[in-house]
Amino acid sequence: MYDALVLAAVQLFSVQGLSFLTLGVTVGLVIGPIPGLGGVVGMSILLPFVFGMDYVPGLAMLIGMTAVTQTSDTFPAVLLGIPGTSGSQATVMDGYPMARLGRANTALGAAFTASAVGGVIGALVLVLIIPIARPLVLSFGSPELFMLAVFGVSLVGVLSKGSILAGLLSSLVGLLLATVGSAAQSVDYRFTFGTMYLWDGFSLVLVALGLFAIPEIVQLLRDGGSISRSAAPAGSAVMASTDRMSDGPRAAMQHKALILRSSGVGAALGMIPGIGGSVIDWIAYGVAAQTSKNGDQFGKGDIRGVIAPESANNAKEGGALVPTLLFGIPGSGTTAVLLGGLVLLGIQPGPRMATDRLDVLMVILLSLVIANLMGAAACLLAAKWFSKLCLVPAVKLAPFLIVVITTAAFQSRFSNADLLVFVLLGVFSWQMKRQGWPRPPLLVGFVLGVAAERYLWISMSRYGLEWLSRPGVIAIAAITVGAILLSARRSPR
Amino acid sequence: MSEPRTSGFGRDGMRGARARAQQPGSARSRNIGDLGDALVLPTLMFGVFVFAIFASNDFSQAAQWFPRAIAVPGVLLSLLKVALIVRDHIARSRHSAVGQSEESSLPSAHMADRSNETFALGWLAWISAYVLAVGVIGFMWGTPVWVAIFSRLRSGVSTRVALVWAGAITTGIWIIAINTGMRLPRGILF
Numbered sequence: 001m002y003d004a005l006v007l008a009a010v011q012l013f014s015v016q017g018l019s020f021l022t023l024g025v026t027v028g029l030v031i032g033p034i035p036g037l038g039g040v041v042g043m044s045i046l047l048p049f050v051f052g053m054d055y056v057p058g059l060a061m062l063i064g065m066t067a068v069t070q071t072s073d074t075f076p077a078v079l080l081g082i083p084g085t086s087g088s089q090a091t092v093m094d095g096y097p098m099a100r101l102g103r104a105n106t107a108l109g110a111a112f113t114a115s116a117v118g119g120v121i122g123a124l125v126l127v128l129i130i131p132i133a134r135p136l137v138l139s140f141g142s143p144e145l146f147m148l149a150v151f152g153v154s155l156v157g158v159l160s161k162g163s164i165l166a167g168l169l170s171s172l173v174g175l176l177l178a179t180v181g182s183a184a185q186s187v188d189y190r191f192t193f194g195t196m197y198l199w200d201g202f203s204l205v206l207v208a209l210g211l212f213a214i215p216e217i218v219q220l221l222r223d224g225g226s227i228s229r230s231a232a233p234a235g236s237a238v239m240a241s242t243d244r245m246s247d248g249p250r251a252a253m254q255h256k257a258l259i260l261r262s263s264g265v266g267a268a269l270g271m272i273p274g275i276g277g278s279v280i281d282w283i284a285y286g287v288a289a290q291t292s293k294n295g296d297q298f299g300k301g302d303i304r305g306v307i308a309p310e311s312a313n314n315a316k317e318g319g320a321l322v323p324t325l326l327f328g329i330p331g332s333g334t335t336a337v338l339l340g341g342l343v344l345l346g347i348q349p350g351p352r353m354a355t356d357r358l359d360v361l362m363v364i365l366l367s368l369v370i371a372n373l374m375g376a377a378a379c380l381l382a383a384k385w386f387s388k389l390c391l392v393p394a395v396k397l398a399p400f401l402i403v404v405i406t407t408a409a410f411q412s413r414f415s416n417a418d419l420l421v422f423v424l425l426g427v428f429s430w431q432m433k434r435q436g437w438p439r440p441p442l443l444v445g446f447v448l449g450v451a452a453e454r455y456l457w458i459s460m461s462r463y464g465l466e467w468l469s470r471p472g473v474i475a476i477a478a479i480t481v482g483a484i485l486l487s488a489r490r491s492p493r
Numbered sequence: 494m495s496e497p498r499t500s501g502f503g504r505d506g507m508r509g510a511r512a513r514a515q516q517p518g519s520a521r522s523r524n525i526g527d528l529g530d531a532l533v534l535p536t537l538m539f540g541v542f543v544f545a546i547f548a549s550n551d552f553s554q555a556a557q558w559f560p561r562a563i564a565v566p567g568v569l570l571s572l573l574k575v576a577l578i579v580r581d582h583i584a585r586s587r588h589s590a591v592g593q594s595e596e597s598s599l600p601s602a603h604m605a606d607r608s609n610e611t612f613a614l615g616w617l618a619w620i621s622a623y624v625l626a627v628g629v630i631g632f633m634w635g636t637p638v639w640v641a642i643f644s645r646l647r648s649g650v651s652t653r654v655a656l657v658w659a660g661a662i663t664t665g666i667w668i669i670a671i672n673t674g675m676r677l678p679r680g681i682l683f
Contacts, residue, residue, distance in 0.1 A: 034669065041673060165574055169538055172567040176545055179560045188556035191548060214620060221616040395648045399640045402623055403662055407632065407670070410678045419624045419678065427617060434610070435534055453559040 008362035011056040012370070020057035021367060024064030025374050031065075032072030035209060035408040038085040039069040039334030047341055055345040056363055062341045063367035066334050068375030070313045071115040075379075078107045078306070079227065079389050081216035082405060083208050086278035087313035089443060090285035092212055093159075094298060094305025101301050102228045104390045108383040109248015110303050111310040112376040114259050117252070118311030119372030121263035122270070122318025126325075127365045131354045133271065133322050140272050143467035146455035147476035148272070149448045152279050154480045155286030159440040166437045171445035177202055178449020185457045195417070202421065203412035204278055207446055210425025213405040215433040218426075220394040227397075228390035245384055251303045258288060258304055259311045266312030270319025273329045279447045282440070284312030290486050318368055325353045325361070528582045535574040542567035619643060631680030636663045 011017055024046065031042040042065045050058040073084030078095035091111065098107040129136070153171060160167025180191045181201030192198040220227060252259065262284040269280045288308035289298040298305045321338075323329040328349040330336035342349055347360055354361065389397065409422035432439055459467040467473060545564035549557040623643075626635035637659040644655035670677050 031673070034673075037673060037675070041675075045673060165570060165577070169535070169567065169570050169574060172563050172570065173538060173541070175563045176541070176560060176567070179563070183552070183556035186553045186555040188552045190552055190556060190560065191545070214617075217620070218613050218616045222613045393648075396644075396650070399643050399648070399658065400662055402620055403636055403640065403666060406624055406627060407666055407675065407677065411675055414676045416628045416678065416681070419628050423621050423624050426620065430613070430617060431534060434613070435531060437534060457555070457559075 004358035004362045005365075008056075008359055008366055012060060012363060012366050014056075016054075016057050017060050020053075021060035021064045021371060022374070024061035024066075025068050025371050025378070028065040028068035028371075029072040029375060029378055032069040033075040033084045035076060035082050035084055035205075035213070035405055037408070037411070038073075038087075038205075039066055040337055042066075042069055043334055043337035043341065047337065047344070050341050050344050053345065055347060055360065058341070058345045059347075059360070059363050060367045062338055063364055064371040064374075066317055066338060067119055067314070067368050067371035069334070070317060071112060071119070071372070071375040071379055074108065074111045074115070074310060075383075075386050078111060079104055079386060080213075080401060081220075082213045082401075086204055086208065087281055087316075088309070089208055089212075089278070090281040090309035090440070091306055093285060093309075093440065094300070094302050096216065097299070097301035098303070098306065099227055099387075099390050102390075103301065104228060104387040105245045105383065106247040106251060106303065107306050108387060109245045109380060110252040111248070111306050112379045112383065113249040113252035114262075114307040114311040115314040115379075116372050116376035117259050118263040118266060119314035119317065119375075120369050121260070121311075122267045122315035123365050123368035123372070124318070125264075125267040125315070126318040126321050126368070127361060129271070130322055130326060130361065133326055134351060137271060137273075137323055137326065139472060141470075141472075142455040142458040143463065143470050144472040144476060145272070146452060146459055147473050147480070148269070149452040149455065151476055151480045151483070152283055152286075152444060152448045153452070154484050155282060155444060156441040159282075159286065159444065160438045163436065163438055167441040170432070170438055171441035174442040174445025174447075175449040175452070177207065177442075178446050179453065184450070184454045197413065197415055197417040200413070201450075202446075203418075204447065206409050206412040206418055206422060207425060208443060209405055209409050210422050211429045211439050211443055213401075214423075214426025215430045215439075217398060217401055217405075218430055219433065221398055224394065226391050226393050245380065249380075252307055255304055255307050258292065258307055261291075262288060262308040262311040263315035266315035267319035269312075270316030271322045273323045273327075279444065280316045281309035281313045282444050282447070285309045287483070290483050314372060321364065325349050325364075326351055528578070531578045531582075532575060535571045535578065539568060539571040539575070542571060619647070627678045627680065629680045629682055631683040632677040633663065633667070634683055635678075635680060636666070 012021070027042050027046060028039075031037050031039070031045075043062065046061055046065055050062065069085060070087045073088040074091055074095065076082045076084045077088035077091040078099050081092050081096035081099075083089045083092055095107045095111065098104065153175075156164075156167045156171045160170075178201065180198055182189050182199055189199055265284045265287055266280055269283060285298070285305060285308050288304055289295045292298075292304055317334075320330070320335045324335040324339055324342075326349070328339060330339050339349065347357065406419065406422065410416075410418050412418045429439055429442075432442075463470075542564040545560050546568070549560045549564070552560070623635070623639045626639050629635070630638075640659035640662050641655045644650050644658050645652055648655070650658065667677065669675065
């Protein structure tokens with residue numbers, strides 16, 4: 001293993017290797033903050049270039065892009081309250097309130113530090129676990145995946161902020177929205193009203209943008225002033241005097257245990273194909289809120305609410321590579337396209353990867369580590385300038401934001417119906433916001449709906465009720481019940 | 494805290510009459526407005542869940558169980574929510590609106606400023622107008638026109654700056670779209 005690591009380092013630290021790694025990182029950093037785009041788009045842009053390329057620079061470029069998309073997507077999540085990709089949805093919960101309190105620099109600094117550490121931990125987990133991952137991944141059947149979906153839905157209690165009933169209703173609406181379109185287990189088209197547009201259901205990007213972007217922009221415009229509304233004199237906008245970029249990494253380092261825990265959650269869940277990368281940051285956020293002291297501060301601009309999802313969503317990239325490399329099963333959308341890239345580079349994923357292609361594994365490890373560090377450093381440098389967006393008056397920022405989010409919404413199906421759904425969801429979620437209804441449970445329900453239905457159906461069809469006695473199911477059920485009880489105990493009411 | 498009773502005569506009576514004129518009527522109408530507002534979401538959700546139950550009758554058994562498993566508890570929970578809102582409203586009507594618990598299910602804190610709500614609807618209308626413009630005349634025409642009008646009328650910049658801003662945003666998004674494979678909305682007309 002040591003020889004392979006040295007060989008990979010020599011190859012990667014060549015001019016060619018580092019140049020292509022930097023190119024991949026640059027594309028990832030540019031793609032990440034643009035709402036509606038994401039790792040899949042970045043991968044699609046780079047894929048044509050890897051044909052005929054040597055595997056070291058090719059891998060470095062693809063892995064570099066994958067690693068940092070989840071880092072730079074924090075900018076719009078923290079500064080504008082709009083998730084850049086599906087991986088930064090939970091970051092909005094505390095990142096945006098921090099920006100509004102004039103602590104954008106601290107939030108961004110902590111987020112990028114947590115992202116870098118999470119990404120490195122994910123890479124280490126990938127290399128350490130791949131020799132023993134086979135039985136672990138194979139032990140996750142449909143019943144366990146269904147129980148993980150149930151665990152995700154159980155986070156509604158945490159995400160509801162005291163409005164449990166409203167949170168439950170929101171999550172049910174999300175679950176129902178997820179049933180729109182073709183049913184997985186039959187030839188039915190559900191709730192499509194005869195339109196082809198709804199055959200594939202609603203896209204996650206569209207729902208996330210409608211739920212978060214429109215209400216936040218309307219709120220911003222209604223309140224007047226700028227995003228940063230720190231203790232500033234009326235009519236002016238300043239960053240809080242204590243808001244320094246260096247405070248972010250310091251704050252992140254004060255929560256080392258949280259970073260480790262969240263990275264572990266991210267890497268472990270990333271390894272499981274089928275659970276979907278979009279929900280991992282929510283789970284990390286929910287686990288952090290449930291297990292941290294003063295968990296009721298989450299959602300009000302708590303730095304821990306930024307650190308937890310950010311470390312998890314970067315760590316998951318390493319975890320998602322485990323099934324991709326070991327079985328050829330992609331753990332996320334991005335790794336699905338990456339799989340095509342690996343084949344183009346002449347790399348055949350499979351169980352022998354851990355023994356016969358250690359060189360490839362080490363190139364991936366080093367690329368992940370270096371890309372995460374490069375990405376975080378670049379974002380930390382750029383954050384100082386980006387955070388000035390918080391000082392721009394909302395009425396001047398709004399035209400740009402509205403054009404960007406509308407264009408992003410259109411990328412879902414490239415149909416004008418996207419725009420209609422976008423506005424309808426926006427009006428609905430604005431009503432939710434002004435009535436104090438929690439919106440994250442709706443998104444979590446929507447993300448988990450398809451998986452919950454599919455895996456419960458398969459479990460019942462294949463095992464009857466016997467799946468309830470599987471050890472994995474019992475273990476996840478116990479964790480879920482424990483989490484709910486812990487949440488209820490910590491609940492203020 | 495109940496309203497102080499006044500006879501309607503003399504100095505105290507005048508004060509009481511003024512107080513009645515100012516408070517109870519407007520408070521009552523505001524309360525009814527708040528109740529209607531608070532009922533919008535649970536009522537809408539109730540309707541959606543009921544519709545889902547009936548619509549799922551047309552699906553095969555394999556496809557109908559999950560929507561039903563969601564919609565049935567959804568109907569019950571939305572009814573419960575409506576009942577709680579009405580109960581809180583009645584409790585609020587009995588007592589003065591002042592000093593109510595923050596944990597009430599009637600979100601009075603969110604409805605405190607009606608004029609702000611009107612502003613919010615105005616901003617929603619601006620966003621809808623942009624989406625409509627893009628849907629009808631396409632991104633390349635709708636964006637510069639809308640951005641220029643918005644910047645001039647709402648952002649308070651000069652006409653020249655508004656035009657520059659409109660051109661810059663449109664060109665910027667167009668360049669990103671070309672280089673990333675994004676597609677820009679095409680209107681019905683153009």
